[in-house]
Amino acid sequence: MRLGEPHPGVKASAVLMALLASVVVAGCGTGYSGTKANQVAQWASQYSVVSNDQLVVDDASAIKASVRAGKLKDVTSNCAGLAVDAGTAYGNLPTPEVTLTDELNTAYEDFAAAGGQCAAATSLGSGKLTAALRTIAAGLVSLKAATRLLAAEGVH
Numbered sequence: 163m164r165l166g167e168p169h170p171g172v173k174a175s176a177v178l179m180a181l182l183a184s185v186v187v188a189g190c191g192t193g194y195s196g197t198k199a200n201q202v203a204q205w206a207s208q209y210s211v212v213s214n215d216q217l218v219v220d221d222a223s224a225i226k227a228s229v230r231a232g233k234l235k236d237v238t239s240n241c242a243g244l245a246v247d248a249g250t251a252y253g254n255l256p257t258p259e260v261t262l263t264d265e266l267n268t269a270y271e272d273f274a275a276a277g278g279q280c281a282a283a284t285s286l287g288s289g290k291l292t293a294a295l296r297t298i299a300a301g302l303v304s305l306k307a308a309t310r311l312l313a314a315e316g317v318h
Contacts (some may be wrong), residue, residue, distance in 0.1 A: 173266075185235040190291075202262065202315040203317055211312070225280065241278075253265070254281060265305075271301075272297050276294040277294070279297070
């Protein structure tokens with residue numbers, strides 16, 4: 163890999179995101195039963211949503227810690243991990259609930275975009291990294307809203 167090229171995981175996650183988008187559109191029928199809360203709980207259990215969401219939160223924390231420590235290589239590696247983990251979580255959409263799907267979609271897209279952008283950062287002071295950190299923060303806001311929606315349906 164040459165300097166300035168995105169991490170190979172970022173390229174792979176971009177392709178994965180494109181493929182997953184077509185799967186999400188095609189897979190709008192859920193096949194879950196019972197009340198909306200039961201359907202959301204079944205979906206969340208089937209896809210280990212809580213633990214997958216925790217992975218992206220952990221990635222975001224690791225990125226921030228790496229920035230504070232001044233370790234660019236760790237930053238770019240953690241960013242690539244965020245892009246991949248966000249792609250995995252994105253593949254679990256749609257949920258049985260439209261608003262929840264929208265919030266998670268926004269969060270995962272923010273994380274994937276920011277992860278790809280900061281994985282390609284060439285310095286800790288780069289505009290790419292600064293913009294990516296803002297996008298990660300926005301993704302965390304959407305993820306927090308989704309977490310509240312999940313909790314309202316009994317998923318913790």
